[in-house]
Each structure stands twice: as C-alpha cells, then as structure tokens.
Amino acid sequence: TPSDLRDILYFTTNLARRAGDLILEGSKAIHGISAKDVGEKKNSVDLVTEYDVKVEELVKEEIGRMYPEFKFIGEESYSAGSQHPLTDEPTFCVDPIDGTTNFVHGFPFVCISIGLIYYKRPVLGVVFNPFLDQLYTGVKGQGSYLHTRGAQYKLPLAPPRPLPSLSQALIAVEWGSDRSAPQITAKSDSFLRLAGDPNPSASRGGDKAKVEGGKMAHSLRSMGSAALNFSMVAQGGLDLYWEIGCWPWDICAGTVIAQEAGGLVTGSSKCSHNGDVTEEILTGRKYVVIRAIGDTEEEKGRDAQKR
Ligand code: IPD
Numbered sequence: 001t002p003s004d005l006r007d008i009l010y011f012t013t014n015l016a017r018r019a020g021d022l023i024l025e026g027s028k029a030i031h032g033i034s035a036k037d038v039g040e041k042k043n044s045v046d047l048v049t050e051y052d053v054k055v056e057e058l059v060k061e062e063i064g065r066m067y068p069e070f071k072f073i074g075e076e077s078y079s080a081g082s083q084h085p086l087t088d089e090p091t092f093c094v095d096p097i098d099g100t101t102n103f104v105h106g107f108p109f110v111c112i113s114i115g116l117i118y119y120k121r122p123v124l125g126v127v128f129n130p131f132l133d134q135l136y137t138g139v140k141g142q143g144s145y146l147h148t149r150g151a152q153y154k155l156p157l158a159p160p161r162p163l164p165s166l167s168q169a170l171i172a173v174e175w176g177s178d179r180s181a182p183q184i185t186a187k188s189d190s191f192l193r194l195a196g197d198p199n200p201s202a203s204r205g206g207d208k209a210k211v212e213g214g215k216m217a218h219s220l221r222s223m224g225s226a227a228l229n230f231s232m233v234a235q236g237g238l239d240l241y242w243e244i245g246c247w248p249w250d251i252c253a254g255t256v257i258a259q260e261a262g263g264l265v266t267g268s269s270k271c272s273h274n275g276d277v278t279e280e281i282l283t284g285r286k287y288v289v290i291r292a293i294g295d296t297e298e299e300k301g302r303d304a305q306k307r
Helices: 002-030 050-066 075-079 100-105 181-195 208-212 226-235 248-260 297-306
Strands: 038-040 047-049 071-074 091-098 111-118 121-129 134-139 143-148 151-154 170-173 219-221 240-246 264-266 287-292
Touching (some): 002 050, 071 248, 091 100, 091 226, 091 248, 111 226, 111 248, 143 226, 226 240, 248 264
Parallel strands (some): 240 287
Antiparallel strands (some): 111 121, 121 134
C-alpha cells in the first residue's frame, strides 16, 4: 500500500545514508589505492573493490533484519553466484557502489542505488551520492525528490521543455565495460550519429546555415554511473540517457525516480534494431532511454558467458 511504501522509503533512505558513510570511509581508505586492491571481473575495465562487497553486505544484512521475507538481488551477490529468478515477491535490487570506476579514481559521481521491485515492476528507488550529499528518491505514484543540503525539491526542478528533436538535447551515454569490437563499434557509431556534424563539408568557419540545419545533439555527457544518469534526467539536467548493456541493479532505483519525474524508460523495442536512438521516441518530454541487456537471444548467450 502507499503507506507501506512510505515506511519502506524511510528505512531505505536511512540505510542509503549509512551505506554512504561506508563509501566515504572506503574512499579515504583506498586513495593511494594500489592496483592489488582493485579486482577485475570480466575484464580490466570491469572493476570491483572490497568496499563494493562491504557495502552490499551491510545493506543485505539490514534488509534481511527488517524485511526477512523480502527477496534480494545485489550486484556482488550475483557475481558471487547468488542468482535467483525474479518472482512476484517484493525484491530489493541493489548496486552497492554504482560508479566503481569513479570510486577508484576519486571522481565524485558515485552512489548507492537501492530499488524495490514488486510484481516484477520497480516501485521504489533511492539513489545517494555521499560525495555531493545528493539523495534522490522515487516512489510509484508518489513522485520523486532530490534531498540536498537539508532541503527537499520535487523533481523535475523545472517543467520539462519540449524537445522537438535530438539536436537540442544534452544526452548521457556510457562506454560501459563491454569493450569488445562489435560493442564498442556500435556504441561509438551511435555517439558519432548523435553528436557528429551531419554536414560532411562543415568545418570551423564553414557554412553556418548548413550546420544549423543539422541534427547533432548539443553535447554528450558520461557521469560513469547509470543510477546518477537516470537521476539527472529526473532532475532536468539531462534530456536523455542512452546505454547498451545495463544490469537490473544499475537501473532499478533510477527507473522509478525518472518515471515519477515524468520520464519514459524504455527498452530496445522503441530503439532501432541496433539499439540506436531514433527521432521517433522524442515527442516533447524528458526521456530516459535504456536498452536492457538480454533482449535478444544473441545477447542472452553473451551474458551467460560473461558472468
Ligand atoms: C556501471 C556504471 C556505468 C555503466 C555500466 C554500469 P558499476 O556500474 O553504472 O556508468 O556504464 O553499465 O555497470 O559497475 O559501477 O556498478
């Protein structure tokens, strides 16, 4: 019920703040981090630290104590082999440190992302960046909010302005950790189509009129955290976020936060077959576009090999 969700939100928000303290402690401890303290998962850019594991342990334990009957999906538990099928039961879905690469480098776009799924739909999300003290919350049917420096703001901060075309958008994209040749080619081709000058003869000081008639986006951004990209679309700082190859814990909390702020979260059905963003999905609101992994048989096969 709405009041159950409010109680769970109160619990989850406090838990995210405790997890945030541990992330900050970890950041102090690991700077001056040596390569031996950073583990690699499927390749040398898929990083994990002892703090990813510690934060997940804390969150899992507290959830187990408060809501013993709820199921749990967590990035690190999943990597360690705890892979249960999604049911209709209430299920917490957690990324203990979203933006692990940022965490390792001291780039302050790092968060804990805690989502709740019920009947296979995300219904509650809390995303907390302890470095910037920014806490985003979203509850289905109850709106989403940014809490920062003691104040609370309803999202989006300003009414979404209609976007007639991609050419006026600020778009988040991510390189992700799959850098295999087909993936990196598809991604960078899409980046080029989104941000490159469509006029082949355009150059600095060239034919301005032709450039203005083009479709290139205002620019691309990469925050290095899927949950923070979703939250920034909800806030109104980004118009769109597009990524290939996210996991449920990357998107669960952010989905509710973005949807409750009026955004649309969509999988590949609204994208062209290669996952490219098309003009057809832009009809005047802020959009989050995400292409979930495992959408095609080919991707399912690749995922099974990866983890
Ligand atoms: C990753 C980040 C990154 C995104 C990847 C995610 P992690 O999560 O959100 O921005 O590109 O798809 O897996 O590994 O830092 O928890």
